[in-house]
Amino acid sequence: MSGAFCEQYGNSMRNRILENFLENSGIDIGVPQLADELKISRPKAYEEVKKLIDEGFVLSGRKFRGTQLYDLNAKNPKVTLLKKNFRQCLNTILNSYTNKEDKIKQMLKEQELMIKELQINHKKIVQMIK
Numbered sequence: 001m002s003g004a005f006c007e008q009y010g011n012s013m014r015n016r017i018l019e020n021f022l023e024n025s026g027i028d029i030g031v032p033q034l035a036d037e038l039k040i041s042r043p044k045a046y047e048e049v050k051k052l053i054d055e056g057f058v059l060s061g062r063k064f065r066g067t068q069l070y071d072l073n074a075k076n077p078k079v080t081l082l083k084k085n086f087r088q089c090l091n092t093i094l095n096s097y098t099n100k101e102d103k104i105k106q107m108l109k110e111q112e113l114m115i116k117e118l119q120i121n122h123k124k125i126v127q128m129i130k
Contacts, residue, residue: 003019003023003089004086004089004090004092004093005018005019005022005085005086005089006019008085008089013040013044013048014048014051014052016038016040017034017038017045017048017049017052018052018057018082019086020034020037020038021052021057021058021070021071021072022072022082022083022086025071025072025083026071027071028061028062028064028069028070028071029069029070029071030064030067030068030069030070031045031046031049031067031068031070032045032067034049049070053070056073056076056078057072057073057076057078057079057082058070058071058072058073059071059072059073
């Protein structure tokens, strides 16, 4: 499943992998885990990670239980730009939810006022009929 980054830049395999690294920034990831999370084959995941290493976006780090782990190359200015853009994507999503929540709260307040007004009018009508 892709998120805001892929919605903005396209749902390619490369972008899905970059997005996963951005989501887990600062946490090293093994290719098997990456492949499982993205529901892609391990050979394809290894191939794409190799390309990202060759381009300087990803660095190999420590090994854990025989699995090589990888993370974004924080020293690469392009990665810094990607991280900044990713945070902006997330903020945009957060703001859209916050705005929707505020609109819903306002609508609920308006409905409460309408209900109170209907109740007052109902009481007036009942008194007029008596």
